[in-house]
Amino acid sequence: MRTEISEMFGIDLPLFAFSHCRDVVAAVTNAGGLGVLGAVAYSPQRLEEELRWIDDHVGGRPYGVDVLVPGKIDASAEEAAAGGGLGRMLAAVPQEHWDFLGGLLERYGVPLPDFERARASAETGAGGSVTRQGAGELIDVALNHPIRLIASALGPPPAVMVEKARAAGVAVAALVGTVEHARRQVAAGVDLIVAQGGEAGGHTGEISTMVLVPEVVDAVAPLPVLAAGGIATGRQLAASLALGAAGVWCGSVWLTTEEAETPPAVKRKMLAATSRDTVRSRSRTGKPARQLRSAWTDEWDGPGSPGALPMPLQMIVAEGAMRQIGKAAETGNEGAQALANYFVGQVVGQMNQVKPARQVVYDMIEDFAAALDRLNTITAG
Amino acid sequence: MRTEISEMFGIDLPLFAFSHCRDVVAAVTNAGGLGVLGAVAYSPQRLEEELRWIDDHVGGRPYGVDVLVPGKIDASAEEAAAGGGLGRMLAAVPQEHWDFLGGLLERYGVPLPDFERARASAETGAGGSVTRQGAGELIDVALNHPIRLIASALGPPPAVMVEKARAAGVAVAALVGTVEHARRQVAAGVDLIVAQGGEAGGHTGEISTMVLVPEVVDAVAPLPVLAAGGIATGRQLAASLALGAAGVWCGSVWLTTEEAETPPAVKRKMLAATSRDTVRSRSRTGKPARQLRSAWTDEWDGPGSPGALPMPLQMIVAEGAMRQIGKAAETGNEGAQALANYFVGQVVGQMNQVKPARQVVYDMIEDFAAALDRLNTITAG
Incomplete structure (x- = not known):
């Protein structure tokens, strides 16, 4: 599969896997996607250890880090x-x-x-770490590793993050839930927008993926957009690409993998x-x-x-x-x-079986191919 | 385009247009889709007039009627x-x-x-008319016309509606917002499920179209499913088919057409x-x-x-x-x-121009073709 994104990162599959678990990050990167480690729960020391482990397990393949830099905090x-x-x-x-x-x-x-x-x-x-200062330390740790992407989960990334990432040749992504936020992110200098629908797990707005993705794609063109929220299968990946996304960003689906903590x-x-x-x-x-x-x-x-x-x-x-x-x-x-609970999106209803993360990726590819075949049969009819 | 739905109704385009406005219903039916008149606001006498007008304007092409039969009412x-x-x-x-x-x-x-x-x-x-008795009268009026579809907007259709429709050779559709409701509708004998995401206008649940459609498709197979909620463009139509839907059901997008009242x-x-x-x-x-x-x-x-x-x-x-x-x-x-307000889905953000309903259909077809080309380029890459 070739989209702007696969070129940009040298990946086979426009699938970004957000996870707090380094094993998932490495597994998806090794399966041809791009794993992104959620760093918010980590101290700088712990993040350093996690990234060293990932470096040792991905053989130079691309991966990323996600930090949470809140726009407004108390x-x-x-x-x-x-x-x-x-x-x-x-x-x-x-x-x-x-x-x-x-x-x-x-x-x-x-x-x-x-x-x-x-x-x-x-x-x-x-x-x-959910303060500007805390996030700043995590960013410095991350940029000392051969990461290819750094993502900001809440609000536009601070100018210093964009500058440092640019100097290090690392792409900056940002999650948004509205077109207005997407425009602000573009102004802040990000390279890649993750348009995340309200069905997603974690911090979300209320606009659904089906509505948000085409809106954001149109608003930020020619910047590439990843679709997030409601994506756990190849059919949903195909739907996202049909909406104009250059790839997908999945978080929930990894939570029931064998590797997940x-x-x-x-x-x-x-x-x-x-x-x-x-x-x-x-x-x-x-x-x-x-x-x-x-x-x-x-x-x-x-x-x-x-x-x-x-x-x-x-x-x-x-x-x-x-x-x-x-x-x-x-x-x-x-x-x-x-x-007991945890952040998860509405796709939790489709997560009924524990599988290795790699298998989730392979199943997604197979399901994607079937969805595309089906679409082509419909229109050839 | 050929799906189970186009065969079932003899339509060129698996696009169902829900509208309270007879002109929209006729325009979409005449453009190759299937218009469905929302009858809830009408008295039986008024519905009779509206359907007679539609009969005079669609030259025998297929159309339908939607009644609201609440499962639980006060x-x-x-x-x-x-x-x-x-x-x-x-x-x-x-x-x-x-x-x-x-x-x-x-x-x-x-x-x-x-x-x-x-x-x-x-x-x-x-x-x-939002009582069982009121809905019953509307159903009788509708079945006296050459309608091809009768839809129940809330809750499983009463047995008498399914029986009468079957006797008249009219397909029964039902709108659902969860898999559980879809199963209940299947048990009630409907022929077609409309899986409507929470981004839709009007009565909706909270599960988004991206999540709901594949779930419902899997749960009710081989019954055909229409996707509803968040669909106003060809990209969203393509995404819906990628999710496994046999077609789409759109309501909001007609509200800003020239014909809409x-x-x-x-x-x-x-x-x-x-x-x-x-x-x-x-x-x-x-x-x-x-x-x-x-x-x-x-x-x-x-x-x-x-x-x-x-x-x-x-x-x-x-x-x-x-x-x-x-x-x-x-x-x-x-x-x-x-x-002032009115029922409308989140796609209202994409409704920025007054157009004839027919033009909405043509734009959707063109946009759909572009989305499919894009998808095929991605995978051929």
């Missing part, structure tokens, strides 16, 4: 982080939210997380889930993100809730608790199993 | 209608809702509708709207329906609202007011223009 959190005071960032979380969280875990019979542990997690984890309780939920079992909720990060609907989203979005805090404060509240919930879920704690 | 409304007491149906609307509506119109400077007029509209309009103020809003300017709201019918976001949806879905009533009671509340709002909007009343 000012108090930004200040606290800039002042080096992650303790102050924790202090910016109202007591009401800790109380709601404590009551929630108690009602579901999940042991309360240790506050010191929450603090430690904030210092090393995602809450901390998805917690077992969540993986089981995903395998059983239908396309109706996701919800767009602010309860994990502070921004609307599609995820498995669970007792966690129901409770935070329900009547007794104080409401989610802005990003990244809600991440600080949610992360420690989610780790605790995950651990308890694995011991068979039913309340924890009811609460 | 019991008190059903009883009231069954007892012949449309006055009693009006009485089932709580005073709180009339008060909210009155206050709303007053705040926006729209003259209050005359209560007797509201009653008359309930007796002849949509509120009345869309009120001018609403048409102007649609031409100016982007894909972000719709919302799924219960404020017009009592069931979630995607429509232009306007002061009407904001106010009914906002904090001071008593909330929408169940279908069809909310329709009774909304219809008279909407007629009044429409009239006032045409005289330049700014409050009325702010409130």
